[in-house]
Amino acid sequence: MMKNKAMVLLSGGQDSTTSLFWAKKKFGTVETVSFDYGQRHRVELKSAAKIARLARVKNSVIVIREFESIKNSALLDAKAAVSKKHKLNKKLPATFVPGRNILFLTAAAALAYTKKTVNLVIGVSQVDYSGYPDCRGEFIKSMEKSLSLGMEYPVKIHTPLINLDKKGTVLLAKKLGALDMMKHTHTCYEGKNPPCGKCPACLLREKGFKEAGIRDPLLR
Amino acid sequence: MMKNKAMVLLSGGQDSTTSLFWAKKKFGTVETVSFDYGQRHRVELKSAAKIARLARVKNSVIVIREFESIKNSALLDAKAAVSKKHKLNKKLPATFVPGRNILFLTAAAALAYTKKTVNLVIGVSQVDYSGYPDCRGEFIKSMEKSLSLGMEYPVKIHTPLINLDKKGTVLLAKKLGALDMMKHTHTCYEGKNPPCGKCPACLLREKGFKEAGIRDPLLR
Structure with missing residues (x-):
């Protein structure tokens, strides 16, 4: 086991990219892992690959298909409900899968295990966590x-952004000399480049840089 | 949330089938979930579907592709090692992925969440656990x-077999009236029917029934 090796979960966004540069400062050898989980905007994966290349670290991609199966199963239930009760369960957003980070961390840990790496790095924040419970420190501790x-x-999960808001993350990126890399990150929910500037992700990013x-x- | 609903992880083997019948006694509504994770012997999935049908419970299949990605990544590393150092990492069995039950439980819990089910049932045993750490009670408690x-x-993980050996599981199946269902289960590692009778899984099963x-x- 190598205590000086780390595996960074890299989505290709601002937070995970900042976490990568944090890890590069802290650990001797750093690799990254990204997830192909049927996300609408696969442009994310391209950003991740590019950032890893520019940062001179390896990027592995793990294919995850659970979300699709779970969604399909939920949709089948909904269809059954339609034919039986003539109404659709409207409460369940079809794209929502709870506990995404539980799966990501588990897959990343399994990959890290095969590489004798004990350190995982994930860019979650419990300040700007948008209501996702799997971004909170208490969960991370339990998952570890x-x-x-x-x-x-002996898995160790590092969360350099856990108590930072977007402003704090931008300032950390600056401190780490990673600001320039931000032009390769992808944030926009609409998958647009240049970003749409209107979706919640774009607005949150804009607020962070502004503050x-x-x-x-x-x-630029 | 329904406290009277349960989701059983059904592999199509003896242990998960016994757990299914345990759950049918304990809970009002029971569903099952199986995993298509690239196992060599997909005959398992057919067993699971048949058992669910005979037991009159729903069976969902969740597709899992992480293991393949992780294996491929490990193999790529091994190949790189060959070209660089002219030797292969022989210590790593290509089919081994640590923490399989962590992934299975996470996917099952996400599916259960969409169905407002809080109870998960898994047929692990810390007596006959063959050295897999993700079969131990301490892990299950932490994962919950x-x-x-x-x-x-509020996920609740039930482990009816946790302190039973194979003999105990056979006796529990008898008590639950599930013995006849055992003729539809699949155990043989070689994927044979009738079973090979020689692989470790067949031998362990034989020992259980004999005792x-x-x-x-x-x-028969």
Whole structure:
């Protein structure tokens, strides 16, 4: 086991890219892993690959198909409900799968295990977590324990952004000399480049740079 | 949320089938979920579907592709090692992925969430666990907490076989009236029907029935 090796979960966005540069400062050898999980905007994966290349770290892609199966199963239930009760379950957004980070961390830990890497790095924040419970420190702590027990392997999960808001993340990126890399990140929910500037992700990003008093390199 | 609903992880083997019949006694509504994870012997999935049909419960299949990606990544590393150092990492069995149950439980919990089911049932045993750390009670307890925190949803993981050996499982199946269903289960690692009778899985099954003083219905 290598205590000086780390695996960064890299989505290709601002937070994971900042986390990658944090890891590069902290650990001797850094790799990245991205997830092909049927996301609408696969442009994310291209951003991740490009950022990894520019940062001179390896990028592995893990294919995840659970979300599709779960969605299909939920949709089948909904259809059954239609034919039986003539109404559709409207409460369930078809794209929502709870606990996405649980799957991502588990897959990343399994890959890390095969590489004798014990450190995982994930760019979650419990400040700007948009209501996702799997971004909170309490969950991360528990998951670290579950992975360590379940694999009998001393997994350590690092969360450099856990107590930072978007402004704080931008300032950390600046401190790490990673600001320029931000022009290769992908944030827009609409999958647009240049970004749409109107979706919640674009607005949150804009707010972060504005409050940090820094111009977003993506918009130059 | 329905406290009277349960989701059983059904592999199509003896243990998960016994767990299914345990759940049918304990809960009002029971569903099953199986995993298509690239296992060599997909005959397992057919067994699971048949058992679910005979037991009159729904069977969902979740497609999991992580193991393949992780294996491929490990193999790529090994190849790189060959070209660079002219030797292959022989210590890593290509089919081994640590923490399989972590992934299975996470996917099952996400599916259960969409169905407002809080109870998961898994047929792991820490007596006959063959060295897999993700079959131990301590891991299950921790995972229950991680899933509950990560999905903000009160997941409960039931493990009816946790302290039973194979003999105990056979006796439980008898008590539950599930013995006859055992002729539809699949155990053989070689994927053979009738079973090969020589692989470790066949031998363990044989030992269990022998010690329980019951003839295996699969062999009739």
